[in-house]
Amino acid sequence: xxxxxxxxxxxxxxxxxxxxxxxxxxxxxxxxxxxxxxxxxxxxxxxxxxxxxxxxxxxxxxxxxxxxxxxxxxxxxxxxxxxxxxxxxxxxxxxxxxxxxxxxxxxxxxxxxxxxxxxxxxxxxxxxxxxxxxxxxxxxxxxxxxxxxxxxxxxxxxxxxxxxxxxxxxxxxxxxxxxxxxxxxxxxxxxxxxxxxxxxxxxxxxxxxxxxxxxxxxxxxxxxxxxxxxxxxxxxxxxxxxxxxxxxxxxxxxxxxxxxxxxxxxxxxxxxxxxxxxxxxxxxxxxxxxxxxxxxxxxxxxxxxxxxxxxxxxxxxxxxxxxxxxxxxxxxxxxxxxxxxxxxxxxxxxxxxxxxxxxxxxxxxxxxxxxxxxxxxxxxxxxxxxxxxxxxxxxxxxxxxxxxxxxxxxxxxxxxxxxxxxxxxxxxxxxxxxxxxxxxxxxxxxxxxxxxxxxxxxxxxxxxxxxxxxxxxxxxxxxxxxxxxxxxxxxxxxxxxxxxxxxxxxxxxxxxxxxxxxxxxxxxxxxxxxxxxxxxxxxxxxxxxxxxxxxxxxxxxxxxxxxxxxxxxxxxxxxxxxxxxxxxxxxxxxxxxxxxxxxxxxxxxxxxxxxxxxxxxxxxxxxxxxxxxxxxxxxxxxxxxxxxxxxxxxxxxxxxxxxxxxxxxxxxxxxxxxxxxxxxxxxxxxxxxxxxxxxxxxxxxxxxxxxxxxxxxxxxxxxxxxxxxxxxxxxxxxxxxxxxxxxxxxxxxxxxxxxxxxxxxxxxxxxxxxxxxxxxxxxxxxxxxxxxxxxxxxxxxxxxxxxxxxxxxxxxxxxxxxxxxxxxxxxxxxxxxxxx
Amino acid sequence: xxxxxxxxxxxxxxxxxxxxxxxxxxxxxxxxxxxxxxxxxxxxxxxxxxxxxxxxxxxxxxxxxxxxxxxxxxxxxxxxxxxxxxxxxxxxxxxxxxxxxxxxxxxxxxxxxxxxxxxxxxxxxxx
Numbered sequence: 001x002x003x004x005x006x007x008x009x010x011x012x013x014x015x016x017x018x019x020x021x022x023x024x025x026x027x028x029x030x031x032x033x034x035x036x037x038x039x040x041x042x043x044x045x046x047x048x049x050x051x052x053x054x055x056x057x058x059x060x061x062x063x064x065x066x067x068x069x070x071x072x073x074x075x076x077x078x079x080x081x082x083x084x085x086x087x088x089x090x091x092x093x094x095x096x097x098x099x100x101x102x103x104x105x106x107x108x109x110x111x112x113x114x115x116x117x118x119x120x121x122x123x124x125x126x127x128x129x130x131x132x133x134x135x136x137x138x139x140x141x142x143x144x145x146x147x148x149x150x151x152x153x154x155x156x157x158x159x160x161x162x163x164x165x166x167x168x169x170x171x172x173x174x175x176x177x178x179x180x181x182x183x184x185x186x187x188x189x190x191x192x193x194x195x196x197x198x199x200x201x202x203x204x205x206x207x208x209x210x211x212x213x214x215x216x217x218x219x220x221x222x223x224x225x226x227x228x229x230x231x232x233x234x235x236x237x238x239x240x241x242x243x244x245x246x247x248x249x250x251x252x253x254x255x256x257x258x259x260x261x262x263x264x265x266x267x268x269x270x271x272x273x274x275x276x277x278x279x280x281x282x283x284x285x286x287x288x289x290x291x292x293x294x295x296x297x298x299x300x301x302x303x304x305x306x307x308x309x310x311x312x313x314x315x316x317x318x319x320x321x322x323x324x325x326x327x328x329x330x331x332x333x334x335x336x337x338x339x340x341x342x343x344x345x346x347x348x349x350x351x352x353x354x355x356x357x358x359x360x361x362x363x364x365x366x367x368x369x370x371x372x373x374x375x376x377x378x379x380x381x382x383x384x385x386x387x388x389x390x391x392x393x394x395x396x397x398x399x400x401x402x403x404x405x406x407x408x409x410x411x412x413x414x415x416x417x418x419x420x421x422x423x424x425x426x427x428x429x430x431x432x433x434x435x436x437x438x439x440x441x442x443x444x445x446x447x448x449x450x451x452x453x454x455x456x457x458x459x460x461x462x463x464x465x466x467x468x469x470x471x472x473x474x475x476x477x478x479x480x481x482x483x484x485x486x487x488x489x490x491x492x493x494x495x496x497x498x499x500x501x502x503x504x505x506x507x508x509x510x511x512x513x514x515x516x517x518x519x520x521x522x523x524x525x526x527x528x529x530x531x532x533x534x535x536x537x538x539x540x541x542x543x544x545x546x547x548x549x550x551x552x553x554x555x556x557x558x559x560x561x562x563x564x565x566x567x568x569x570x571x572x573x574x575x576x577x578x579x580x581x582x583x584x585x586x587x588x589x590x591x592x593x594x595x596x597x598x599x600x601x602x603x604x605x606x607x608x609x610x611x612x613x614x615x616x617x618x619x620x621x622x623x624x625x626x627x628x629x630x631x632x633x634x635x636x637x638x639x640x641x642x643x644x645x646x647x648x649x650x651x652x653x654x655x656x657x658x659x660x661x662x663x664x665x666x667x668x669x670x671x672x673x674x675x676x677x678x679x680x681x682x683x684x685x686x687x688x689x690x691x692x693x694x695x696x697x698x699x700x701x702x703x704x705x706x707x708x709x710x711x712x713x714x715x716x717x718x719x720x721x722x723x724x725x726x727x728x729x730x731x732x733x734x735x736x737x738x739x740x741x742x743x744x745x746x747x748x749x750x751x752x753x754x755x756x757x758x759x760x761x762x763x764x765x766x767x768x769x770x771x772x773x774x775x776x777x778x779x780x781x782x783x784x785x786x787x788x789x790x791x792x793x794x795x796x797x798x799x800x801x802x803x804x805x806x807x808x809x810x811x812x813x814x815x816x817x818x819x820x821x822x823x824x825x826x827x828x829x830x831x832x833x834x835x836x
Numbered sequence: 837x838x839x840x841x842x843x844x845x846x847x848x849x850x851x852x853x854x855x856x857x858x859x860x861x862x863x864x865x866x867x868x869x870x871x872x873x874x875x876x877x878x879x880x881x882x883x884x885x886x887x888x889x890x891x892x893x894x895x896x897x898x899x900x901x902x903x904x905x906x907x908x909x910x911x912x913x914x915x916x917x918x919x920x921x922x923x924x925x926x927x928x929x930x931x932x933x934x935x936x937x938x939x940x941x942x943x944x945x946x947x948x949x950x951x952x953x954x955x956x957x958x959x960x961x962x963x
Contacts, residue, residue: 197924199924199926199928199929200848200929200932200933201921201922201928201929201931201932201933202922202924287920287922290919291919291920291921291922291932292919292920292921292932292935292936292939293939295936295939296936296939296940296943299851299852299855299936299940300855300940300943300944300947302855303852303855303856303858303859303944304855304858304947306859307858307859307862307947307951317963318870318963319869319870319873319874319961319962319963320958320961320962320963321869321873321954321955321958321961321962322866322869322870322873324953324954324957324958325862325865325866325869325951325954326866327954328950328951328953328954329862329947329950329951331950332946332947332950332951335943335946335947336943534924535924536922536924537920537922572848573847573848573929574926574929686870686871686874686875687874
C-alpha cells in the first residue's frame, strides 16, 4: 500500500507547504482566522461563557425562592432573570455548543481538512457572539426581556414588555440566522466532504446524528423566524397579528413558537447523544451494538419530534381530537428514544467497561435523562398535563431532560475530547469530585420541584406564602443549586486555571479510540497530514498502520503545491472522490458582514431607521464582495493529482458542486419560513367566519400579473444557463438582463395588488397577512434580481464562462424556489378568496 | 418479482419514505380535524365522516409504508445477510440502507397507528 511514497517526494517540503498554507496569522489578526479548529474553539468557549452567565441568573432565581415572602431582588429583575436564564440556556448555549462541537470535530472525524464553507462558519460565530452579547448585556441596563423565554402575546406585545421583547425578537433572529448558516455548513460537510471510502454505512454515528439535526434545524428554526417577523411587525408597526380585536390571535404565536420549540429539544438532545455514541464504544472497547438501530432512532426521532408541538398547548382549549393526535405522537417518540438508551446499555454490557470520567458523566446523564423521559410520558397524557401545566412539575421535567440529555453528555464530551484541544488531559480527581457534586446537586435541586409542582406551585412565581407546604421544598432546591454550582465551578477552574500542571497527553490516541478524529494533531492546523482511504467504522482499530501512513503523508492530498487550502469532495453514498475543493482562507469580510448585520438588528431594536437602512445596504455590499472574491474562482488548471495515481477536477458546477447543495439547503430553510407564513394565512381563515373582516382583497389582476412576470424571469434565467453553455455568452447576457427586468416588474406588480386596493395593514389581520406574503415574495424577487445581475457582472468580468458556470447553476436553482414561492403566494392572495 | 422501483435504488432519500408518509398522514389528520372542528359545515357536519376519512387515510398510509418495507426488505436481501453491514463494499452499503429503511418502516407503521387511535375513542369536537 505504500507505493505512493516514491523517493523523489520531499516530505519535509510538503509539510512546510501545508503548514504555511493552513497557518493562522499572528497578533490581533489571529481573530480573522476561519479555520474550523479555531472557530470551533471560540464558538464553544463563548457558548460556555453564556452558560455560566445563565447559571448565575439561575442561582439568583433560586436565592429569591429560598424562603417564603422573600424580597431579595425586585419582581422586575426576577422576571428578567428567569426569562434571560431560559433564553440564554436554549439559544446561546444548548444549540450553539453543538454547532461548536460539530465545527471543531467533524472535519477530523470525517477525514477532511476543513468544512466546505469556512467563512460561513466564521460568519456564524461572529453573528452569534454579537447577538449573544447584545441579548445578555440588556439585563445590566434593566432592559432584558421579561415575559418568559417563549414570549407569549398578549403579555409580550404589551407595553409592560418594554424594549426587552424587541431585544429578544431581533437579537435571537440574528442568532437563528447563524444557526441556519451552521446547518448548511454541516449538511454539505457531512454529505460531500467525507474521506474516500467512508460510505454511509461506515460513517461515524456522530455524523449521522449531526446530519439529522442539521436537517431538523432547516425545518424547525424558520417557523420561529416567521413568527419573529410577525411579532416584530406588530410591535413596530401595529400590524395586528396577535390582537383579537382586529382579527388576530395570540395562539398563532404559540403554534409557530412550538413548531420550532419542540423539535428544538431534540435538536439539543440528539447531538449530545451523538457524543455518547462516540464515547461509549471507546470505553467499552468494542464497536457499537446496533449501528443501524441508532440510525433508525436518529431519523425516527427527527421526524416524530415535529408531531409534538401542541403538547405544549394542551391547556389552550383546542378540540380534544387535536390534542389526542399530539398525545399519541408524544407517546410514540418514546420508542426511538428508548432504542438509543438500550443500544448504549447493550454496548456497555457486551464490552469491558472502563469507568473513566467521561463515562461517569455519560452514565449519570443517561440516568437523569431516563427519569426526565418518564415524567415526559406522564405530561404527554392530556389529563395529567392539565393538572401539571405551568407548574414546577414541568420545570423539574424539562431540567431532567435537558441537563441529563444535554449538559452531562456535553461535560462527558469535554473530558473525552479535551486532549484534542491542547494535547493534555483534564484532572481526574477534579473531574470525579465535580461529577458527584453536580450529580447530587442536580437531584437535590430538581427532584423536590416535582413535589412542589404537584402541590400547586406555579412556575415563574416571584414568591409564595409560608404556610402552604412549599417552603422546605424550595429551600432544599436552593441548597442543591449551590452544590450543583460548586460542581460546575470546579470544572471551570480545571479548564481555565489549572493549565501548567496538567498531565501531558502520552500518545496521540489517549483513550485508544477507533474513530478518525484521534489522528488529529493539536499542534498542527492542517487537520490531517494526508487524507486516508477508509474501510471500517473504526479505522484506527481495524486498519493496521493507518495512523503512521496518514502522518507520513502516504495518502491523498499530501501537499499544497499551489499554495491553496484544499480538501476532498466525495460522492454522497459511496464516498468516491469527485473533486479537489479549494476552500477560502483567513478573512476580514466575515467579521465585517456579521458586524453590519448585527448593526441592522440592533438599530431596528431602537428604531434607528436610517442607521439600519445604511448598514443593511452595506451588509449586502459586503456579502457581494465576499462572494465575488471568495467563491467560484476559475482554477489555473483542470485537474490536480492527489497522489496514488488519482487525479481530480478542481472545478465542478451544478448538482456535484458544494455551492449548489448550499443553495438547495438554504432555500429549503427559506421555504419553510415561507410555508409558516402561509400557515398563518390559513390559520386566520380557519378561526374566523369571514377571515377578510369585510376588507376587500388585492383582486386577481395584479397577483396574476406578478406571477406571470416572475415565471418569465424564471424562464429567462433558465434559458440563460442553457445559452451560456451552448449558444454563446452574448445570448446568455441578454437573457439575464431580460430576466432581471421581468423580475423587477414582478416585484412592482406584487406590491401593486394590496396597494391599489388600499389595504391598510393596521386595520385588520387580513390585509396585514396579505401584505406580509406579498412583501416576502417581492423581497425574494429583489434578491433574485441581485443574483441575475451578479451573474451578468461575473460574465462581463470573464469569471463566468461556458465551462465555469457554477454561479449561473446556483442562481437558476434559486429561481426554481422563487417560482414556487410566487406560485403559492399569488394563488393564495389572488385566487383563494375568490374560490370561497 | 414485480418491480415498483428499479432493483437497487441509489439514493439516500428512500430511507425517509416511511417517515414522510407518517408526517403527511399526521398533518392530514391534524389539519382535517382542525378545519372540521373550527369551521363547522366546511367539511360537512357529521363527525362520523371525519372518522371514516381518517380511517381510509390511515389504511392508505399503512399500505404505502408496507410497500416501502417490502422494497427495503428486498434491498436487504430478504434478511439473508446479518447486520452489522460494515464491510467497505457497495453491497454492504446497500444492505445497510435496506435494513435501516426496514426498521424505519416499522417505526413509522406503529406511529401511524398511534396517530389514528384517537378516532376510535373521540366522537365529537369536544373542547
